[in-house]
Amino acid sequence: MKLSIAAVVALAASVSAHSIFQASLELYVNGVDQGHLTGIRVPDYDGPITDVTSNDLICNGGINPYHQPISQAIITVPAGASVTAEWHHTLNGADPTDPADPIDKSHKGPVISYLAKVTNATQTNVTGLKWFKIYQDGLNPSDQSWGVDRLIANKGKVTFTIPKCIPPGQYLLRHELIALHAASSYPGAQFYMECAQINITGGGSTSPATVSFPGAYQGTDPGIKINIYQTLSNYTVPGAHVWYRLILFWLADGICL
Numbered sequence: 001m002k003l004s005i006a007a008v009v010a011l012a013a014s015v016s017a018h019s020i021f022q023a024s025l026e027l028y029v030n031g032v033d034q035g036h037l038t039g040i041r042v043p044d045y046d047g048p049i050t051d052v053t054s055n056d057l058i059c060n061g062g063i064n065p066y067h068q069p070i071s072q073a074i075i076t077v078p079a080g081a082s083v084t085a086e087w088h089h090t091l092n093g094a095d096p097t098d099p100a101d102p103i104d105k106s107h108k109g110p111v112i113s114y115l116a117k118v119t120n121a122t123q124t125n126v127t128g129l130k131w132f133k134i135y136q137d138g139l140n141p142s143d144q145s146w147g148v149d150r151l152i153a154n155k156g157k158v159t160f161t162i163p164k165c166i167p168p169g170q171y172l173l174r175h176e177l178i179a180l181h182a183a184s185s186y187p188g189a190q191f192y193m194e195c196a197q198i199n200i201t202g203g204g205s206t207s208p209a210t211v212s213f214p215g216a217y218q219g220t221d222p223g224i225k226i227n228i229y230q231t232l233s234n235y236t237v238p239g240a241h242v243w244y245r246l247i248l249f250w251l252a253d254g255i256c257l
């Protein structure tokens with residue numbers, strides 16, 4: 001089964017500290033769009049999160065209140081499926097006339113995805129969850145290109161794989177980009193994120209190591225307090241390792257740990 005999720009996210013053209021963030025998520029199952037604003041907690045409007053100690057860093061929705069009513073949909077995603085998140089400048093989706101669609105090109109930085117197991121994917125309380133990273137795209141030092149540059153080149157789309165061997169059940173998928181254009185001091189880095197409500201089917205029984213939000217990020221992290229206006233030989237994406245990669249060779253054999 002071909003399956004993808006598209007998240008449509010709005011970011012203001014402005015490079016000031018106050019970018020607009022809006023999000024919607026669309027699911028395509030066998031090419032069929034499951035619906036705009038379906039299965040994701042969508043902020044109506046406001047700037048990025050800049051405080052790494054704030055609960056807003058978990059799934060947004062605090063200083064950027066959610067669009068009401070919050071979708072109660074839970075998106076079915078087979079373990080091992082390919083998921084595509086799609087970012088755009090406005091809720092209307094792609095706009096070829098907008099130079100800042102999908103995102104202003106100044107907003108360079110990494111793109112990251114995490115999962116957290118939950119008892120109920122529509123539960124409102126998201127504190128205390130245990131997150132594991134399943135995807136990251138940071139800096140390519142050879143040409144100084146960032147995950148956000150590739151996101152723009154792909155017309156807003158970011159594709160990653162849901163691990164094959166994690167337990168089935170309900171999860172929150174936290175998809176994020178960090179804009180580093182003003183990150184040479186802290187606070188400065190801009191965190192944009194949204195959480196999708198998913199139900200993973202199939203899977204196995206592997207329990208990945210986890211991190212907490214807030215907690216996973218520190219204002220002093222080399223990937224958060226950084227001057228990107230220089231040639232960088234490396235970049236450390238914040239928030240632990242991508243769990244998936246550690247067992248890639250087992251996954252390739254189709255063996256669930």
Ligand SMILES: *[C@@H]1O[C@H](CO)[C@@H](O)[C@H](O)[C@H]1NC(C)=O
Nearest residue numbers: 072119120121122123124125
């Ligand atoms: C899941 O959480 C939502 C939001 O709090 C609640 O409305 C719903 O009843 C819960 N579902 C279950 C099965 O507990």
Ligand SMILES: *[C@@H]1O[C@H](CO)[C@@H](O)[C@H](O)[C@H]1NC(C)=O
Nearest residue numbers: 123124125126127128129130
């Ligand atoms: C939210 O869940 C956490 C972890 O289970 C718990 O410690 C906290 O008290 C809950 N908060 C609310 C408002 O229910």
Ligand SMILES: *[C@@H]1O[C@H](CO)[C@@H](O)[C@H](O)[C@H]1NC(C)=O
Nearest residue numbers: 074076169170199200201202
């Ligand atoms: C999740 O998927 C399982 C397996 O198909 C199903 O039994 C369960 O009802 C689903 N739960 C939700 C909340 O969609």
Ligand SMILES: *[C@@H]1O[C@H](CO)[C@@H](O)[C@H](O)[C@H]1NC(C)=O
Nearest residue numbers: 222223226233234235236237
């Ligand atoms: C690059 O690597 C060096 C040496 O490991 C480390 O000290 C530095 O923090 C890294 N820089 C970034 C931006 O991650």
